[in-house]
Amino acid sequence: MNIQHTIPTMDDNGFYMNESRAMLQYLANKYSKDDSLYPKDPKQRAIVDMRLMFDQGTFYHRFMQAYVSLNTKFTRIKSIFTIIFEALIVGRRL
Numbered sequence: 416m417n418i419q420h421t422i423p424t425m426d427d428n429g430f431y432m433n434e435s436r437a438m439l440q441y442l443a444n445k446y447s448k449d450d451s452l453y454p455k456d457p458k459q460r461a462i463v464d465m466r467l468m469f470d471q472g473t474f475y476h477r478f479m480q481a482y483v484s485l486n487t488k489f490t491r492i493k494s495i496f497t498i499i500f501e502a503l504i505v506g507r508r509l
């Protein structure tokens with residue numbers, strides 16, 4: 416179904432998709448009763464596409480970079496406190 420084995424993955428009657436933003440575009444194109452969610456007017460649609468690309472290419476990317484960086488720092492700080500705890504409380508030598 417999805418060779419990347421990521422979620423979300425979608426099965427629309429045998430038509431398989433991954434990539435969440437492409438799914439949203441497909442679902443709006445196929446099932447929307449009007450064009451309020453995904454406008455047909457090129458300029459209006461461009462605004463929606465611009466926000467989808469911003470989410471994918473800028474926001475998500477930078478958020479994950481920040482998360483990984485913070486998580487790495489947190490792990491390092493935790494290991495320092497573990498060493499201090501073991502030295503002071505458990506009595507292990509530094």
Ligand SMILES: N[C@@H](CCC(=O)N[C@@H](CS)C(=O)NCC(=O)O)C(=O)O
Nearest residue numbers: 419420421422423433434435436471
């Ligand atoms: N660009 C993809 C990202 C998909 C993705 O990375 N999904 C994550 C969960 S949010 C996942 O399945 N990770 C597991 C993995 O990469 O093995 C989308 O928007 O759907």
